[in-house]
Amino acid sequence: VSTITEDILKQDVEEGLIWLDWSCIPQVIDAAKDSLEQTLTDQMAAVHSIGAYLDRCSYFWILAPTAMHKDHQTVRDFTTYRSRAWCRLEEWANLLSSTSMMPLVVTEAPRIATYSSLTFILDNAGRPERGPCSGLLSCCSAGHSISIEGERRSIPCDKISIQSVLEKLFSAKMKSLENSLLAYSFVMLETTIAVGSDALAKPELEEFAQKWRVTGQQESTEHGLTLLHIAATSGNAPMVRELLGRRCKGKPWLVDIFGTTAFHGAALVGSVAMAKLFLETSEIDKEQINGYNNFGAAPIHLTSEYGRAEMLRLLLANDAEVDLPKREGSAYAGRTALLCAALRSQFECCEILIQHGASVRARDWCGNTVLHMAALEPLCLVGNQEPNAKMTTVRLLLEANADPSACNDAGLTAAELFALASGHSAGELWLTLWEFS
CATH class of the missing domain: 1.25.40.20 (Ankyrin repeat-containing domain)
Known part of the structure; x- marks a missing residue:
């Protein structure tokens, strides 16, 4: 973003190609009786393509000016945008894309607003209620049933496809960041992304150590991160408890490349339960x-x-x-x-x-x-x-x-x-x- 001048932005806005994701995803409400299954299949394929489009984009725009919903006569704005599961998916898919573009948020305000990836991560770490799967969905409001040509038909919950997309994007992001310092920032989002998912299953110590390539409890990565640092920032309270139980009392707390201890990591993600485990050692x-x-x-x-x-x-x-x-x-x-x-x-x-x-x-x-x-x-x-x-x-x-x-x-x-x-x-x-x- 720092290399984009005002003239370049103006030219890109005037001449650029725009992909409107919401208009490119088939909607079951528009399906005929004999094409519902195909529409659902096409919808899933379109949803899974969101990441591919983001990887090829130069800008990520959020258009959320205050407006009145024509059908419901209710106000829509950036707050309601953030409350919708599909809108959240757009924002999170951008974060997990290969480029993680700084969003350009357009409202009725005269100036465009934005935020950095790191502030978004810190703001949402350890908050499952902020994740896409915790947002509002029309399918849930309709009881997962719609009327097609006078006949009631059941439809699957959109959370299933949203969760599938998120997990694939998160996995790809973490793989691309392997051995990168950024990986330890994105790991803070695991509990927010994996709502109700098997991805939240807690690994055993040996498996956890192998995943992060740290051989011993007091060993650390090239960035100074120990298993205790990683467990704390990823919200893994059972692992924190086990590692603290194995820790040699009186040993100094190791500091990572950011200048933080594992206790600081627990505080950063807001886990009171984990912070109390550290305090119970009487060494904080x-x-x-x-x-x-x-x-x-x-x-x-x-x-x-x-x-x-x-x-x-x-x-x-x-x-x-x-x-x-x-x-x-x-x-x-x-x-x-x-x-x-x-x-x-x-x-x-x-x-x-x-x-x-x-x-x-x-x-x-x-x-x-x-x-x-x-x-x-x-x-x-x-x-x-x-x-x-x-x-x-x-x-x-x-x-x-x-x-x-x-x-x-x-x-x-x-x-x-x-x-x-x-x-x-x-x-x-x-x-x-x-x-x-």
Whole structure:
């Protein structure tokens, strides 16, 4: 994406070929009585071709402006797009494609929005409810039965084909990333993708070690990842329990290439059960609770930013520093957990942090306050997906006496930053900030 100039994008949009996936997949509702079986066969073949099309695309567009559904007279927007299983499959198939393109999200906003693959992975790791198979499906709403020429016919659940496509794409992605550092990021999505699947079966220790080519418990990959790191980040609690049981008490916790321990991995995916297994060893001290990774972030920053509320409570109960800033010299130096939570509209985490004494007057190295963070990304592509999450977050921060008149180092208030970031001259959030100014 960094090599695409504005002129190239303009030319590609004007002259490029567009593949509309939804218009290329046969629909059973359009089938005649004597062609239902063939339509179902063709539909499955079309669905399995989605990955092949994505591998050949230069851009992945999500068109989700706010509109009224003609038949149901209900509002459709990016939030409802994210709620649909087939729409989720599009997004996840792109992530698992060979190119993993940064999506270009088009709404009624004047500016296109996007997100990186890594933030999407971190946001969805260990969250089966976010996976495609947990989305809404018309076949389920119809009771897996449709009327064709006056006759009721049974149809299979679309989850079957969606699960099949996901597992094949995930398997191909992991194979292509073999021996790559990226593989250890994508493994965090296994529990989200494999909802209700045999793929979630937990392997024995020997099989697990062979899969990741790590011969001993204290051995590690070329990237410094031990079996305990991998088990923690993949959400494999039984394996974590077994490995901790075999661990030599008193040995130092190994750190991977990212500067994280296995405990940090458990915190990252939000598994309170796994984190408690580590804490039960009585060898997770305050230094590790508040330890920075190589990107300058500690567990409290990541759990707050990605809405792991129960994990946040656990960290705070175990001496996590509520106003710990991101490390000086890092990309987002100075950001506290409250600023991280505000950025992603994680109002529950904001509330927890404020209850524990977090400062609403904290600033990052650019002088941004919690309100600037809330205004920075007008459309929540990553973070809290609830429709009113941003408004709820802003009101919570204002009620906690955050200062709407405060300017950052660029001389902008949060309201002015929101107007600049969104391209809008006004909006509900913008007006709310001005009301409190």
